Amino acid sequence: MTNFFKSFSTWIIVAFIAAILPLIFDSSFALTLLSKMGVLIIFTVAYNMLLGQGGMLSFGHAIYFGLAGYASIHILNGIGEETLPYFPTVLFPFIGAVVGLFFGSLVGYVSTRRAGTAFAMISLGFCEMVTAMTLIFVIFFNGEDGIQTDRMVGPEPFGITFGPQIEIYYLILFWCLVAVALMYIITKTPFGRMSNAVRDNPERAAFIGYNVRRVRWQAFALSSMFAGAAGSLHALNYEHIGFESVSIVQSGAVLFMAFIGGAGHFLGPIVGAIGLTYLDSTLADVTEAWLLYLGLTFSGIVMFAPGGLAGLIVMHGPIARTDKKLLISLIKPYFLAISSVVTGLIGLIGIIEMLYFRSLISKGEGEVVIFWTEFNANGIMSWLIFITLILVGIFLSKKTFPMAKESWDHAISVVKTEISNE
Template sequence: MTAPGTFVARYGIWIFGAVLLLIMPHVFTSSFALNLMSQMGVLIIFSLAYNMLLGQGGMLSFGHAIYFGLAGYFTIHYLNFVYDDIAPYIPVSLFPLLGGCVGLFFGTLVGYVSTRRAGTTFAMISLGFGEMVTALTLILVAIFNGEDGIQTDRVVGPEPLGISYGPNIEVYYLIAVWVLVAAAAMYALTKTPFGRMSNAVRDNPERTEFIGYNSQRIRWLAFALSSFFAGLAGSLHAINFEHVGFEQVSALTSGLVLFMAYIGGVGHFAGPVIGAVLITFLNGTLTTYTEAWQLYLGVLFVAVIMFFPGGLAGLIIMHQPIWRIDTRLLAPLTVPYLLFIGALLVSLIGFIGLVELLIYKTSRLGAAHDLTIFGITMDPSGVVPWISFAIVMAVGVYAIRKAFPVAAGAWNTAIDQARARAAQ
């Protein structure tokens, strides 16, 4: 058998993930936190599925919510059918598999058309199908019930092992188990002939044709399998919320999963996981504080695309060659990095202040009461808050421009040292 060292290296991160999923509800016990974590789980699966296309296969889709949402609709209907004794009973725990098959079915169908071409053509076709299905959910009222969507009660049939899925904590653990299973399956897929060739088609589709492969078929297979996992996630979403509406198939959800994958980092398997957790967390918490959350998300996305195209995972991975050699080489990075993060925060405070003032002025024109930003109450009709935040932002941006070369230089020094040590 494998040596303990390689066992930890190979499975350590998975065991860590399983333990984390297990204990999280005991650390964060509020129902708000539980709901948030359930959503995170669903979106981790969805964004990993999405990255099978984008990061692994090089296909940029603007309509992947179709498979997520349609599986959700199917799940709700099926639960209602079971409730009405129309359809045979299936344990709720296995519904995600059913949802996966729905995703697989539609993914196979649409993928046959859309994966014939890669690049821009593929992206445009995905957008077209996304809009088409969104329109259908609003037109075919008998099936999708228009803007209201459809709902269900997930507590149906017998209760195997005493699990009724009444309490949210039981749904959380259902999602947690499926997160592990789906993530492990998708990771394993990257190691198969299909997975390797999917990377090859991403890098150089033409060459794959000259080593015996039909690149269109690889894209199609990647698309279908990715749709399976998207459907699996959609089914869990339906069970979690007991409701599915047109938003779940729309460009809103397609865009969200794109944001998650990109901000997390498409170049690394774990990137979308980071993105899903971060975006869901911000989405869940910040919406109670600000109306401009979507704007901040957009700014974050643009910033990542422009300055850190590897995403958050890319930022972590770029330090891997350093810590592989010696973790102590990371120590000199601390101060420059903290300076940079500090400068970033200062400019963010200025930016957020200005945005909030602007929203206040434009949306509640004439309101006389004071505005509270960052715990400071101010009179938005005066010029002082505007000037103050503008100065803070200017200082922050100036500091970023000074701190970034220092941080980058520190990284360069560390990586050079690591390379020099490796060469010895």
């Protein structure tokens, strides 16, 4: 019983914090950002059902997100013009879920024959096909402009019109919690376990009598269903949907979020969705090179930490369980290693920013603001400073990384002896 309460208490605490967040950050910017995060959390966790749980890398998951969004907007408009019967706004994610499930089952039937790279290619082909369709079937998609709607339709139960952003935020929050909880439960069911088995060893899974393709297909359809629900909420949130929401851009964004956060862990995508959405809306105004940094981070994560951020944290779980002092002993070498990397990164960022500045602004002006400091992008001094920083960073990393590695190996060996002693 206590265990039950313990596992529930986390959910309740998270729900409580999320519920009071808009009271603390009450600017309209923060509210829009929070709503966006909620939508993207559902989408990313749904995507991770495919990538992390099922081992299928999809470049076209935005199809279900976007199509559900389009469908929701058409239905909203239909209700507004009274050509369609009233449907409560609160239950709109169900519409999205049905749309997502339908298209997901359809596409999944063709594409889940194989996992891995072949699946990825096919998903990309589908994504491009749907994107091209949005520009052709103008009557439904309205080309590059997308379609608008007004979410305030029908009767207003308890005076809730869903006009103000705050009401939409609570709607999104509610569905976000429900969807994430459902997806969490799915990972614990026999089906979720089977999905993992098919990811890790399809031959053996087939051998013990499971239809591998069927398991993949079901995972694909379920994941599309939740993606569709997220798409509905996205449409409600913005009252607009455009062709970019079905395109490779959206699919790539969700892949970045899931993978940088950590595909192997259930919490990873949530971390990724929150972090990247925040950075996306704040950094995109500050720097032109935001996408470059994103690409570099992503490639770096693929190369050095395939578990993502969550994977890095989970890696330290056994050490923390064995002895807290061991974990504390790791802090110093980690701090040294990280600060030397940061030194190099500051240099790199400086160079990138100045290059961007030079390619964008006419030659006459030279003052560029990097890290709240003004630098002259044409002067040799500022270039020298940043290049020195990079070199110092590389030099220090060469020194500190073996140290960090050594302490890590030491900590792990202690853990191992500890376990074998027990």
